[in-house]
Amino acid sequence: MRRKPGRPPRAEGARDTRGALLRAGLEVLTEKGFAASGLDELLRRVGVPKGSFYYYFDSKEAFGAALIERYAAYFARKLDRHFLDEALSPLARLQAFVDDACAGMARHAFRRGCLVGNLGQEIAALPEAYRESLRAVLADWESRLAACLEAAKEAGELAAGADCTRLAAYFWTGWEGAVLRAKLEGNERALRLFAEGFVATLPRR
Amino acid sequence: MRRKPGRPPRAEGARDTRGALLRAGLEVLTEKGFAASGLDELLRRVGVPKGSFYYYFDSKEAFGAALIERYAAYFARKLDRHFLDEALSPLARLQAFVDDACAGMARHAFRRGCLVGNLGQEIAALPEAYRESLRAVLADWESRLAACLEAAKEAGELAAGADCTRLAAYFWTGWEGAVLRAKLEGNERALRLFAEGFVATLPRR
DNA sequence: CGGAATATTAGACCGATCGTCTACAAAATC
């Protein structure tokens, strides 16, 4: 019993309980996936009682859906930051994303992976509604990368006949595998290996 | 209460309890992963009481380890069947494996994936001993594929300068991603896409 | 053929943890 019940101050040194839950949820779920992540652990971590959780979210399923949404937004921003960076050539932008991702995984000692990959893997045991959400997220990433590859085409870094949409789908498919492998091996080797292989085999002209 | 206790006949119409547990375990874990798979469900499915489970296996962890071993053996046989098939050219053998895998996933309506991929994804929440096992399995697949690619070199299907080990690592990394994606999408598109992309970008000479 | 030893099953039981829910207190509003 650490605190009396009731509403804590919110106006000033406010504590964004919902936000804290989402942040911690992302940390836990990108590490262990959905099924293996217990609410109790999450709540202990954030220092919030169960009642609060169920005030902000209808269920664990709803919480997961919110996490997917938040992760998609976070990742879309990251992709835009790199893929739309006019200071770099299109292929250099892709490389910058890869470098960023490697640094990100290293920062968490290769324990955390990709939320989409984690949930996709256990999709059979997840709410059916997640499937479409995850698919949509991947489709979104695909179109962002395809646009970057189109830019590469115009910059003469990629053959005019290249199928950018197909290449983008190929990239994200393999990339998810690389993230999984990097987690398993505990190093960035797989990420580098896949990225280099992908770029190396791009049709130049 | 369906049956009186005691040892059932084993000599004739014998029921291989341990084997049945392993078989069902493989089905469940390739679908839902480790954490999401409850012992109770498994036991209900096989029609075996808990006592038997803990007679054959020390713990869920030991059970999982046995599953990894069994899956590795099963998969190694499958790889040998294809990669050592002298009737086909080396690259045709790889294609035969891909076709086989597509058919296999389709047979289970794309619900079951790869045990190594599933467990690898949730490695952070798994017994640490699994990590090395899974790594070793992947390394084994890698060397089998590398040998097949070496054969392709000798057959003139692959450039003499190609780094077969590296290519093999690249393949399995991306392949795991493709399996994950095929599960998520519920079709073989990702498998085909990755396999075609891989073969297409192989250095021919 | 009989009795002891062994192999295997039956399922109650335990502490921990799962996700849900009801009761209530503080802050905000009027």
Add this chain to the structure above:
DNA sequence: GATTTTGTAGACGATCGGTCTAATATTCCG
């Protein structure tokens, strides 16, 4: 200062992984 809103506290029943004792079939040995 009463009511409404916002949020917290923690009890709850179900189920989890795991252990344990009891019971019985089979095998072994004489």
